[in-house]
Amino acid sequence: MRVKISKETANDVLNLALDTLRIGKQALIFAGTKQGAEKTAEEISKKAKTNDAELDKLSLQVLQSLSKPTKQCERLASCVKKGIAFHHSGLTHQQRAAVETGFREGKIRIICSTPTLAAGLDLPAYRSIIRDLKRYGNYGMDWIPVLEYLQMSGRAGRPKFDTEGQAIAFAGNDSDEIYKRYILGKPESIHSKLAVEPVLRTALLSLISTKFITTQNAIMDFFSKTFWAHQYGDMKNLGLTVSKILRQLEEWGFITSMEEFRSALDEDEKINATAIGKRVSELYLDPLTAHHLIQCMQKTETDETFPYLQMISSTLEMRPALRAGTRDHDNIQELLTKNEGKLLIEEPSPFDDEYGEFINSMKTAWFFQEWIEEKDEDYLLEKFRVRPGEIHSKLEIADWLLYSAIELGRMLLLRNTCRQLMKLRLRVKYGAKEELMQLLKLKGIGRARARRLFSHGIKDLAGIRKEGVQKLSEIVGSKIAEDIKKQAG
DNA sequence: GGACGGTGAAACTTCAGGTTGCCTC
DNA sequence: GAAGTTTCACCGTCC
Numbered sequence: 197m198r199v200k201i202s203k204e205t206a207n208d209v210l211n212l213a214l215d216t217l218r219i220g221k222q223a224l225i226f227a228g229t230k231q232g233a234e235k236t237a238e239e240i241s242k243k244a245k246t247n248d249a250e251l252d253k254l255s256l257q258v259l260q261s262l263s264k265p266t267k268q269c270e271r272l273a274s275c276v277k278k279g280i281a282f283h284h285s286g287l288t289h290q291q292r293a294a295v296e297t298g299f300r301e302g303k304i305r306i307i308c309s310t311p312t313l314a315a316g317l318d319l320p321a322y323r324s325i326i327r328d329l330k331r332y333g334n335y336g337m338d339w340i341p342v343l344e345y346l347q348m349s350g351r352a353g354r355p356k357f358d359t360e361g362q363a364i365a366f367a368g369n370d371s372d373e374i375y376k377r378y379i380l381g382k383p384e385s386i387h388s389k390l391a392v393e394p395v396l397r398t399a400l401l402s403l404i405s406t407k408f409i410t411t412q413n414a415i416m417d418f419f420s421k422t423f424w425a426h427q428y429g430d431m432k433n434l435g436l437t438v439s440k441i442l443r444q445l446e447e448w449g450f451i452t453s454m455e456e457f458r459s460a461l462d463e464d465e466k467i468n469a470t471a472i473g474k475r476v477s478e479l480y481l482d483p484l485t486a487h488h489l490i491q492c493m494q495k496t497e498t499d500e501t502f503p504y505l506q507m508i509s510s511t512l513e514m515r516p517a518l519r520a521g522t523r524d525h526d527n528i529q530e531l532l533t534k535n536e537g538k539l540l541i542e543e544p545s546p547f548d549d550e551y552g553e554f555i556n557s558m559k560t561a562w563f564f565q566e567w568i569e570e571k572d573e574d575y576l577l578e579k580f581r582v583r584p585g586e587i588h589s590k591l592e593i594a595d596w597l598l599y600s601a602i603e604l605g606r607m608l609l610l611r612n613t614c615r616q617l618m619k620l621r622l623r624v625k626y627g628a629k630e631e632l633m634q635l636l637k638l639k640g641i642g643r644a645r646a647r648r649l650f651s652h653g654i655k656d657l658a659g660i661r662k663e664g665v666q667k668l669s670e671i672v673g674s675k676i677a678e679d680i681k682k683q684a685g
Numbered sequence: 686g687g688a689c690g691g692t693g694a695a696a697c698t699t700c701a702g703g704t705t706g707c708c709t710c
Numbered sequence: 711g712a713a714g715t716t717t718c719a720c721c722g723t724c725c
Contacts, residue, residue, distance in 0.1 A: 228700075228701080228712095228713090229699080229700050229701075229713080229714090230700085230701080231699080231700075231713080231714065231715095232700085232713070232714080235713085235714070284701080284702090285701075285702060285703075310701050310702075311701055311702070312701075312702065312703095315702075316702090316703090328712095328713090330711075330712085331700080331701070332699085332700040332701090332711080332712085333700095333701095336711065337700090337711040337712070338711095340701095344701095398705095478706085479705080479706065480704080480705040480706075481705080513704095513705090516701085516702090519699075519700080521698060521699070522697085522698075523698080581699085589702095589703070592703095593703095593705095595706095596704095596705070596706065599706060599707075600705095600706080602709080603706090603709090606709080606710090611710090614709095614710080615710080618709085618710080686725105687724105687725095688723105688724090688725090689722105689723085689724085689725100690721100690722090690723085690724100691720105691721090691722085691723100692719105692720085692721085692722105693718105693719095693720090694717105694718095694719090694720105695716105695717085695718085695719100696715100696716080696717075696718095697714105697715080697716070697717085698713105698714085698715075698716090699712100699713090699714085699715095700711105700712095700713090700714100
């Protein structure tokens with residue numbers, strides 16, 4: 197089928213989008229990066245001539261999803277005003293929901309998105325436009341998986357409304373390659389061998405700790421019957437990986453064999469989870485991460501925050517860590533010097549493979565440090581290029597890791613460290629300095645109000661009791677003033 | 686003559702996603 | 711590897 201599109205601008209993605217608007221249909225546009233998605237949405241919205249009171253309402257909703265709108269919020273809001281939106285992991289939950297329902301209801305005509313929408317959500321459109329078929333990966337720029345292409349093009353056509361759908365991919369100079377790869381090519385198998393180890397580690401420990409499996413033979417037997425082994429194909433290799441992981445788990449003290457003097461695990465030997473191994477499994481923690489946390493905590497008992505932030509920032513769970521660019525170089529060097537001798541993970545040689553990952557984890561830790569120093573989201577967006585939604589997801593992971601670390605620390609009787617970590621967890625949760633801790637215990641008081649109270653000299657519950665409702669009302673509003681007065685007793 | 690502003694090309698920077706736990710001093 | 715962003719030199723205009 198041939199479709200003629202008028203060449204209104206030099207940008208064909210833009211032309212296609214404008215054409216979609218003209219024929220009164222909806223489109224999803226897939227871009228390779230968040231920046232790319234935002235950019236295309238913005239370009240289209242500048243050319244779109246939509247005007248609608250409903251959209252104004254939606255736009256306002258998007259803008260006010262945070263107490264203080266960031267530049268990203270403003271950008272999205274101005275797009276939505278024109279019936280265009282972008283969608284990626286850096287959006288807040290409310291924003292995502294607003295964009296999705298807005299599209300389902302037909303108010304939003306075009307969404308420019310990263311592959312988020314293709315995988316998880318059922319959001320069909322008349323046109324599915326794939327702008328980028330290449331993406332930056334571990335080995336430079338590379339083709340996206342066939343599976344992903346199918347998922348994106350599969351969004352075209354809405355079964356209930358359209359009799360047809362169009363999936364359009366932008367080819368550039370590689371149309372032959374694209375035809376071979378994506379139209380004729382087979383999707384790759386679901387499991388990749390590289391991703392196996394963390395999952396296998398967690399699964400193994402869980403099987404052992406629930407006493408579902410007690411010998412290595414039984415383990416191999418179990419895995420040979422799973423679909424997973426079928427996918428993995430090579431049982432011999434899987435066997436080697438399994439015994440390697442078992443040895444690691446033993447070394448880390450998460451499992452024991454009955455005859456402890458034997459260094460290697462015998463195949464019929466009984467295997468049990470240790471108390472701490474059991475807890476690790478209950479926490480759904482990757483044993484490697486658990487081991488890392490334990491080692492770090494046993495190394496120090498500091499009352500500084502940065503070492504612990506570095507500890508949680510250098511886990512697999514926290515990946516992808518924030519990328520450190522050249523403009524961060526000086527700041528990170530300064531951090532390294534300032535924390536010399538206190539870091540829980542030593543700086544590797546710059547020639548080491550891990551060096552880049554180390555620097556990234558330093559940047560992530562630094563980001564958390566700034567967060568608990570009460571820097572606002574706009575500042576963080578500017579300085580770290582972290583979007584609001586990402587801030588939340590990183591904080592959630594941080595909270596979970598800190599919780600896990602506290603649990604493990606408690607079992608290891610690291611009382612002092614646990615106390616520090618509990619304080620830190622609260623600060624990470626609220627993004628506040630330690631001096632606000634007392635006030636944050638109150639319901640309805642977050643870091644913003646706590647800071648306002650504090651700067652008026654009200655520093656704790658006693659301070660609230662002393663102050664009159666009138667004065668409190670001026671600071672935090674009358675409803676909350678009454679409420680916290682009640683809470684303070 | 687100098688402040689200001691627009692333009693374009695070169696240099697530089699950055700690059701997807703999302704599941705896990707919960708009362709504990 | 712390539713899109714997006716920043717920087718900077720260059721030119722023209724207005725006062």
